[in-house]
Amino acid sequence: MAGPSSFAARRKVKGVQLTIMVVGQSGTGRTTFVNTLCEQPLIQHQQPVAPEEAHLESGIRINPVQVELEEDGVRVSLTVVDTPGFGDQIDNEFTFNEIMGYLERQYDDILAEESRIKRNPRFRDNRVHALLYFITPTGHALRELDIELMRRLAPRVNVIPVIGKADSLTPSELHDFKRRVMEDIEYYSIPIYNFPYDAEEDDEDTIQENSELRALMPFAIVGSEEEVEVNGQPVRARRYPWGIVEVDNPQHSDFQRLRTALLQTHLHDVKEITHDFLYETFRSEKLSRSLVGDSMGAGYGAGQDASVNPEDLATQSVRIKEEQLKREEDKLRELELRTQRELAERRQELLAKEELLRSLEARLADAQHSNSSTPLPPSQPQSPIPQQGQPHPVLTPHGGAPTNGLQ
Ligand SMILES: Nc1nc2c(ncn2[C@@H]2O[C@H](COP(=O)(O)OP(=O)(O)O)[C@@H](O)[C@H]2O)c(=O)[nH]1
Numbered sequence: 001m002a003g004p005s006s007f008a009a010r011r012k013v014k015g016v017q018l019t020i021m022v023v024g025q026s027g028t029g030r031t032t033f034v035n036t037l038c039e040q041p042l043i044q045h046q047q048p049v050a051p052e053e054a055h056l057e058s059g060i061r062i063n064p065v066q067v068e069l070e071e072d073g074v075r076v077s078l079t080v081v082d083t084p085g086f087g088d089q090i091d092n093e094f095t096f097n098e099i100m101g102y103l104e105r106q107y108d109d110i111l112a113e114e115s116r117i118k119r120n121p122r123f124r125d126n127r128v129h130a131l132l133y134f135i136t137p138t139g140h141a142l143r144e145l146d147i148e149l150m151r152r153l154a155p156r157v158n159v160i161p162v163i164g165k166a167d168s169l170t171p172s173e174l175h176d177f178k179r180r181v182m183e184d185i186e187y188y189s190i191p192i193y194n195f196p197y198d199a200e201e202d203d204e205d206t207i208q209e210n211s212e213l214r215a216l217m218p219f220a221i222v223g224s225e226e227e228v229e230v231n232g233q234p235v236r237a238r239r240y241p242w243g244i245v246e247v248d249n250p251q252h253s254d255f256q257r258l259r260t261a262l263l264q265t266h267l268h269d270v271k272e273i274t275h276d277f278l279y280e281t282f283r284s285e286k287l288s289r290s291l292v293g294d295s296m297g298a299g300y301g302a303g304q305d306a307s308v309n310p311e312d313l314a315t316q317s318v319r320i321k322e323e324q325l326k327r328e329e330d331k332l333r334e335l336e337l338r339t340q341r342e343l344a345e346r347r348q349e350l351l352a353k354e355e356l357l358r359s360l361e362a363r364l365a366d367a368q369h370s371n372s373s374t375p376l377p378p379s380q381p382q383s384p385i386p387q388q389g390q391p392h393p394v395l396t397p398h399g400g401a402p403t404n405g406l407q
């Protein structure tokens with residue numbers, strides 16, 4: 001029987017939706033990470049490029065893939081957007097525009113959906129809630145490319161920096177590398193997602209949890225699609241001649257901490273920030289840009305069309321407005337003329353009828369007069385209509401000059 005409880009159950013099954021994007025240079029372990037995160041071979045590994053094609057730039061392909069996960073009793077409908085080939089080109093501007101274009105298109109779709117009178121019940125919100133930026137484990141500091149990309153993408157998406165293949169660094173190298181990366185992020189004021197909390201408003205647990213996660217940044221990632229037996233238990237790990245690196249062991253990597261944050265503890269937070277702040281910023285920029293002559297949005301973000309000059313846009317829209325006004329003026333003038341013409345015609349008809357009435361009255365008076373003196377012979381008919389050949393009375397409105405109706 002369908003009742004409130006079964007309705008609640010159905011609602012629960014719907015679960016929550018989350019979209020993450022993985023960006024980083026080829027070979028930093030993005031695909032392995034996604035497959036480790038979802039515990040299944042969700043994304044295929046890139047086929048090695050044949051030597052004779054190595055010089056060809058393939059561009060990047062943006063591939064959203066969906067998977068249903070069960071996290072702590074909650075169904076998570078996860079969409080992973082992979083951006084293979086990033087950083088492989090000599091010109092990264094194109095790659096950057098592709099990623100930014102993708103992010104902004106999802107915002108545009110929401111904006112269009114919000115302004116529809118009738119909502120599309122099948123509309124799917126594909127906004128990216130978190131972008132994991134894979135830093136190459138160089139052991140030095142951030143590269144210019146990393147700084148530039150994170151700095152430009154962060155106003156549109158929650159950027160979470162991670163170090164790919166972190167097991168290639170020793171613990172002390174990793175510690176120093178993390179510190180230098182965060183110093184760069186701070187120095188260049190890159191607005192990454194840093195597990196925000198309010199020391200006065202939030203409860204102690206939240207403050208503690210968020211500051212711990214913040215201290216781990218950038219997260220050291222180790223991924224593996226293989227299981228290895230450790231103490232008789234199968235664990236996801238990477239086996240080397242000198243030992244085993246366990247994916248889920250917090251002593252070996254930050255993978256588990258990041259996974260829990262993304263899919264459980266901070267899932268709603270990244271979604272809220274995406275909607276309330278990042279999308280809202282995009283929306284107001286977009287709307288203010290569309291106002292005539294407003295160049296406020298110019299220079300912000302790189303997703304906008306750089307080929308449109310705000311001045312040209314303003315001149316063009318003034319010209320369109322002028323043409324519109326002129327067309328409306330012409331239409332009004334035409335209407336006025338037609339009304340005047342019709343009015344004059346009506347007046348002429350009325351005057352003709354008046355004249356006819358007057359001549360009828362005169363004839364009637366004449367007839368009565370001659371009736372009383374010399375009656376007409378009964379054979380002669382009396383016609384009120386002027387006889388052919390007889391001059392028609394001149395029609396003059398209000399007794400004035402003849403009119404052509406237009407004056
Ligand atoms: N050492 C190490 N190697 C990894 C890790 N994750 C992936 N790899 C290896 O790095 C290579 C590239 O990984 P892949 O996931 O395809 O990288 P992608 O190009 O960024 O998608 C493969 O040989 C993986 O086995 C990791 O955490 N540590």
Ligand SMILES: [Mg+2]
Binds near residue numbers: 031084
């Ligand atoms: Mg890959």
